[in-house]
Amino acid sequence: xxxxxxxxxxxxxxRLKGYDYAxxxxxxxTICTQNRESRFGEIVNSKMVLNDAGRxxxxxxxxxxxxxxxxxxxxxxxxxxxFHAIVTITDxxxxxGAGLVSAPNGATTRVAPTAQRPxxxxxxxxxxxxxxxxxxxxxxxxxxPPFDKRLWQRNYHERIIRxxxxxxxxRQYIYDNPAHWLNDAENPATAR
Numbered sequence: 494x495x496x497x498x499x500x501x502x503x504x505x506x507x508r509l510k511g512y513d514y515a516x517x518x519x520x521x522x523t524i525c526t527q528n529r530e531s532r533f534g535e536i537v538n539s540k541m542v543l544n545d546a547g548r549x550x551x552x553x554x555x556x557x558x559x560x561x562x563x564x565x566x567x568x569x570x571x572x573x574x575x576f577h578a579i580v581t582i583t584d585x586x587x588x589x590g591a592g593l594v595s596a597p598n599g600a601t602t603r604v605a606p607t608a609q610r611p612x613x614x615x616x617x618x619x620x621x622x623x624x625x626x627x628x629x630x631x632x633x634x635x636x637x638p639p640f641d642k643r644l645w646q647r648n649y650h651e652r653i654i655r656x657x658x659x660x661x662x663x664r665q666y667i668y669d670n671p672a673h674w675l676n677d678a679e680n681p682a683t684a685r
Contacts, residue, residue, distance in 0.1 A: 512653070514613040517584045519567070519654040521663045522617060524576045525646045529681050531573035532628075532638065539672040546628060546637055547571045553623045554578065560619060563610050567660075568667040575679045577667045579654065580616060613651060621645045 514520075526532055533547030543551060550571045558566055569578035611619075625644045631637035654660050674680055 514651075515582065515610045515615075517582050517610070519579055519581045519660060520613050521652040521654055522576075522578050522580065522613070523650040524617065524621065525649075525679060526574045527640065527643045527646055529574045529679060530640070531681065532640070532644070533571050533573055533576075535573055536671050536674040539674070541570060541572060541671040543571060545635065546631055549627050549631065550576060550624055553620060553627060557616065557620055557623075561611050561616055564616060568664040570667050570670050572670060572674070572677075572679065574681070577670060579660070579663060579667070580613070582610060582613065582616075617649050617651075621649075 533550055534541060534543040536542070541547075554566065554569055554571075554576075558564060563583045565581040565583060567579035567581060569576070621644075628637065628640070628644050632639045652663070654663060670677070676683065
């Protein structure tokens with residue numbers, strides 16, 4: 494396997510520079526399947542109808558709290574080829590729900606994450622891995638359509654939720670996502 498060479502490989506991080514993603518707060522995430530392939534069901538009459546793989550994704554998400562005791566799961570939706578969710582990393586000192594993340598004030602000091610408080614990347618990485626492994630079992634044991642090399646795209650999109658108004662707007666976006674599928678940028682039928 495070729496080694497990473499920073500002079501040749503210029504991966505650009507889409508994360509907020511200097512932000513501590515283990516910090517207590519609420520985050521909106523979007524994870525897409527590789528090549529935007531529809532694998533988890535279909536939209537029928539503006540509603541998401543999960544197939545077996547989609548139900549597995551839903552189950553893995555709902556069980557993630559068992560793996561990470563310092564997170565709370567909020568609104569989410571499994572779509573044919575992507576997944577939206579709000580996850581809150583709680584304050585590990587008292588392990589109760591934390592407030593929303595305040596906007597960064599320009600400071601770039603990184604606080605080392607604790608063993609009790611995972612980073613957002615740890616959470617998303619574990620979820621993607623759990624789903625991929627369960628999907629592979631589905632391919633072998635249940636005849637699910639196989640995927641080429643990877644189930645998920647390499648990265649994910651995130652947004653730090655900064656206030657209650659934003660939290661409520663994102664919740665509504667998640668709830669309404671199936672109804673807007675015909676105009677969704679992730680819909681392969683409408684891709685530009």
